[in-house]
Amino acid sequence: MDRQLIARRLPRCPARQFVLWLLPWTALLAFGLYAAGLCLVKGLNQTNMDNRFAFGLWIFLDLTVIALGAGAFFTGFLVYILKLKELSAVIYSAVVIGFVCYSGAVAVLLVDVGQPLRAWFTFWYPNVHSMLTEVTFCITCYLTVLFIEYLPIILKNRKLRQVPSFLVFEFQLHKLIYVLAGAGTFLSFFHQGSLGGLYGVLRGRPFAFREGFAIWPSTFFLFIISAVAVGPAFILLTTWLVSKISQRRLVKPQVLDLLGRISGLLLSVYVLAKTVDTLIWINRTSPGSGFPAWQYYSWNPFGTWILFAEIVVFGLIPALILLIPRLRRRTGWLVSAALMACLGVALNRFVLTVQTLALPTLGFDQFVSYRPSWQETGTFLAVVAYGVLVYSFSFRYLQLFPQERALEAAPAAEAEPVEEEPVLVGRYSL
């Protein structure tokens, strides 16, 4: 059975080895599901969140995961809309990753709310002024889009292809792909932004509150840029990781290089924007609402170092590495830069979620700290395990990397050097 499911001329590890690989992750998933079950049955008293720390590990996870999942829509956008054909080498993998991230995030959200049975109220009685409404709508829609994008990849499976109607169906879906990519892009832009807006609109939390234009605070745009910046970086990271684990060459080096370059470019834009935004916030927004900015950093451990780490260490530095061709060509530098970029965004989401809530607003209130309970951590790990499992199966039974076969055929491929000709995006050069 296993053999017939694996595509021809794509050698995969023997079934036993695969099962061994699955075991720990399955165990983790089981444990996580138990933890999540506790939270659903016994209520959120199982977590260490409280009235001051209304959000915790889970929201941080959602924000980060969705930012990293941005690779899916952005690659789709580059490939199908901007006709950046090189990247079609990773597009399927990107879709799977996106699907995993988003479905995971939604699952955790359902555990996180106190009354999951009422979650659908948001669609029935939406409050159009709430960023969260926007997020809910876009994420659910986009999750559907991702699922539809995922379908053809599944249907390409060797066994499923034997069903003629599936083949037809898949072919039809393929005609849709441009529409889907477009829709995905549109939706993603919005909810990535709205996730940022989520905090930017909190006028009651001057640490997070930002000005902006029209109804969108600056964080709205910062989140979009940071998401599209790390999206490719994360794809790069995962592709590299997968090829290390599976010990197979999956894509041409140029592809990773290109991903790195795009990421670097956008990251530098982000760093610039973030710096400007921070300056405006420190000198105008925050004092305007009666909060001198220095005091946010007067509480340990959240000193100004965190600002520095966020903007310089995990922002500027990876951006530079990714922009300098010589460094980028070295896989070590390339990958670690990508990693740093991802960490940077994670840190940004962490600061906005945790530090915002930890800081007191009232003069006689205290700075509070929070450590997730094992149930929270368990649920968190379940999402990771779920991701790994889905991706492992997809990688084994579906063809995620179109170039893989060719690269196997021509082992010389890696020998030829990456020549530095500009990549043409449509008719613009990047």
Add this chain to the structure above:
Amino acid sequence: MQTTRRDLFKFAAGSAAGLVFTPVPWRLITDTALWSENWPGIPRPARGEIHTRFTNCALCPAGCAVRARCVGPQPVALTGLPGQPLCAFGLVGHHLPYHPGRVTQGALEQAAAAIAHRDPKASIAVLDLRPGRTASWTYRRAMAAIPHGLYLAPKRISPAVNLADAKTVLSFGAPLLEGWGTPASVFAARERFRLVQVEPVPSPTAALADLWLPIRAGSETALARAIAQLLRKQALPPEVAALTGIPEEQIVSVARQVAENGPALVVAAEEFPAMSELNRLLGSLGRTVFPRREAPVPESWTRAAAPVTTFASVADHSIGVLLIDESAPDTYLPWSVVQKKLVPYDPLVVTFASSRAGYGRHAQYLLPTAVYPEITSDLPPALHSAAATFRLAAPLVAPPAGVVDPPTFVARMARLPLTPALRERAGAIHQAGRGTVSTWRDGKSVPVRQVKFDDFWSALNEGGCWIDSQGPQAPAPQMESGSFADPPVEQSSLPLVVVTTAVPQPFSPLLSKLYGESNLRLSPGRIALHPETARQCGVTDGARAALETIRGRAAVQVSIDSGMPPGVVRVAATPALLDLCGPSARAKVVRV
């Protein structure tokens, strides 16, 4: 042709598609959402006609008037009268019948038998934690009827205190603004007097006092003596400042304030000689401190009644049988103090209580009593009411089966004729014809002379209050100091001085709002330490620790409070912890 798996798939797919166009899925998500509104675990308040009833709060000696909002027979909210609100504890008195720690079963017959077979030579005593009630008279009569019978009060019945006329109040740790008297009247008076609070720890009263003297714990007597000497125009003993930790000039200025800005009043958490001496020197006796006429008593009672003996003045190891009435809690004597008076060989201790939290932990028999608002009892006049009063804690709900009425039990034990004592007492008051009776429903107050007894009695049972007319000013009480001793200063090597903050018992679980869900009050079983002291003891905020005194050790939880003086441990004292700490204790705190 046989059906293949694929056929089943097709059929299933079809029905799935069809189902979407039926109300089923949509009805399911709607109903489950609605179900979340009344799934198991959400109690439903009983509906019914809402009406108002009146009674008086029996939780503390202040005895505030209570207006109860009832749904059918069940009180659902207690409030004070307009302008006379209740304290936090009184507001939830109606929860007490359902207190998880409540005891409703006890070995009544066995207890009676055990008492009957006591050693005739050793004395039998009733310890009445709240003297001055009609029940107290029943006890006194019973003890008079029994050979070797003793009627014990925890301490001297303190004279009436007139806050309203005081201009300066010097308080030695008296919780003046924390349920010391009827909140409304205290705060009304508060507008007019200057409050000097002498207290080692920053209690709410200290926080709100005009002047707080953070005295070194245990040196209150020394300060009082020093001020007395200043008032006698004698020199200030040099060591006082060092002893009390209060600068000389401040002591002098306080002495001047109380002397010049009179009428002054000196009060204390626990009465002690030097304090009474101060009141005498300041001439407060008869102005801000004076004895109160007691409400009329049938003189058949007065003829045969045992004298009131203060617990301290009983000979050690003399009590064979001790009956303790905890049904109306007030002062709690640490068990070590009580034990000293009991005969060494198997003493018999019977306590009337509604929970095991108090003496029930030590007594052989715990006889369950009704709790407020089930009890029918009268209330001694509030500390600060100049005139005598008589009001009933009329029951709002019926007590459960199996509870004991302590005076009835004692009366039966002494073979007294069982008569409705409260009604008799009311009769005596009505006969005397003094004073007025106020009813809350109509807010009227009429002279007793003008009401028939039955109306008087029913008025009392509807929470009405009889207030004595201002009789001839009684003579200033002799308060010769030394009539009772200072609390013994305990010699021990333990590093920390204990300051206890009494926790009213019992209290509704809902007070978790004050104790657990906010840090407004130090919750029972918690101790407060200065950060520095805590560091020396090696404990951190919220940590579990053990409190050790010469009487033993108990598990406590630590709260760090920068307002605490170093070297002092403040204990939110449940009876168990009071037993541990005793009258005045030193302790050490160890990490566990």
Add this chain to the structure above:
Amino acid sequence: MTRYGMSIDIDRCTGCGACMVACAVENNIPPAPEGAGDRKGITWIRVFQVNNGEDGSNRKSAFVPVLCQQCGHETPCVSVCPQQAVRVDPQTGIVGQMPERCLGCRYCMAACPYHARYFNWWDPVWPPGMEKTLNPAVAPRMRGVVEKCNFCHGRWHAAKERAAAQNRREIDPGDYLPACVEACPTGAIRFGDLNDRASVPARDARQDGSFRLLEKLGTDPKIHYHSRQGWVRQIASAPSGKEKARG
């Protein structure tokens, strides 16, 4: 249109906690289960003890009751709720929370600068028998939803009902007081219609020494505080970097 509001005289508050208990009784708020600290409990009104940071007899303390400030402008919690579970009542100006509509996302709690919103971390449990003492005018909430002060809306209903029984549309002001106001032994908390310049809170709000919490946020709270002591005003009205509080 009325605009109900409060004035709280910090100098009169003795921190007795009667308001907190009266509130819990009136609004069917259960006692906290074992292990619920001051950050998982439910206290629609909570009294904080603040001090001036000095030691010994220089130490000054005050008590600050904090409840939902009933923000009038850009009400932070209203705009963020994804499913309209929070609304400002146009007739009374009261910010209402609708537990049955709430899905428990807690976004409003993150949005509230006064930490005046509380989440039901547990099922509401009273000791056996005590549920008989629940107030029929208020529906108990279920686990997993957010709740907060609504000026004892059940009492407003009752007042309207009494008025209607006498064919009156308008309630007379004295007939509607939140539980905390009624319970306060020192009369530190006063309640009334801020639109009526003659009402007690309106007059208190105009006297000097009165202020509102975090006024610069521009949320226009309807709770006006007052204190003659400068340090109290300083601590209570503005944020501060150092720790200054217990409670």
Add this chain to the structure above:
Amino acid sequence: MRNRGTFLFLAGAVAALGAGWMGLPYAIYARRAQPVDFSHKVHVEQGGLKCNDCHELRSDGSFAGIPRLEKCAGCHAAPMGATAAEKQFIDRYVAPQREVPWAVYARQPENVYFPHASHLKLAGLSCETCHGDHGRTNTLRPYQEDRISGYPRDIWRGMKMDTCLECHRQGSRKNSCLECHK
């Protein structure tokens, strides 16, 4: 046959539709008969009673709802008429003074606040506006309760929030949740 698949698919669809539309009402509601066979008709026409004679509005404006036994016993201390229902009522409830465990058709969810006072006195609505001809029925139909949500079926017949809002939205009237919820 070629289109066997299509046929099967359609068959499934039809089956589901049938079950969904026909079966649901029976599946989802629990039915139970009222404890006493009570006739509003008789009380109104022969007894000449009005609604508020029994379902009274108290002085504080609160609504008494279904009268308690003492009210019924006021007239029915002894059997009036010889019907079996009457006899049963006397024996089961009046004689032993047991409250009748009526199931309330119009019982709103706990979180709903509906003041009869303002609707009757201020808005001048008649009982029929919401309760329909319930006051003229001759027998009490079985009480139906949603098995999942636990709410009576009848509040879905003309006593839903939408129904309230139809009136409350009229004119420039401003609403808020807490006006009708508690």
